[in-house]
Amino acid sequence: MHIPDGFLDILTVVITYTIFVVYGVYALKKARTELGAEHTVLTSVLSAGIFAAQMLNWPLPGGTSLHFVGGAVAGIILGPWLGFLSLFLVLLIQCLIFHDGGITALGANALNMAIISVLVGFFVYRMLVKAFGTGNSVKFTGAFLGGWLGIVLAGAACGLEIGFSPAFPYGVAITVPVMVAWHALLGIVEGMITAFTILYLINKAPKYMLSEKGVIV
Secondary structure, three states: OOOOOOOOOOHHHHHHHEEEEEEEHHHHHHHHHHOHHHHHHHHHHHHHHHHHHHOOEEEEOOOOOOOOOHHHHHHHHHHHHHHHHHHHHHHHHHHHOOOOHHHHHHHOOOOHHHHHHHHHHHHHHHHHHHHHHOOOHHHHHHHHHHHHHHHHHHHHHHHHHHHOOOOOOOHHHHHHHHHHHHHHHHHHHHHHHHHHHHHHHHOOOHHHHHHHOOOOO
């Protein structure tokens, strides 16, 4: 899902960077109001784990790739603001050091994985828990659906960005179905990893579930 340089035209680059910067400034302000030393450590450790998981990539037809995202994990554990910062740190390091994702496409990649995936995962989980209670089965289901839907919508957004860009050789009629179909399949794995991770933390280390305690929300 990491879009490289050369796939996006200048208009798409400007639009996605603008959304990313505006949202990022707001998220940083929200996070700083509650950010403590323990939250910084947790954010850093979670970012390192997601970074390692994202390094496993499977190529897809059409010039892109498939991989675990971890946005829902970050959003459900840290909340939407620190979750965004966690994923953005991962994307920034991958872009600048490992050349995984282009500099011109950093805004689009952050929009897809650090904003859409994180927000969808967080809100799907939160809505199901509020609607059906706080039982483990509800939380497991909410985390699974948050992980699955988060990566599917992030993939759809990526397909739209590259499909509408004149710089990319394929249009949305190809890019969106390819990205959505493959990420719907990967989303099952993403959802299961998300669900088991969240359920484990709830039962074994609930102190790390910042969003459960209303922190950074």
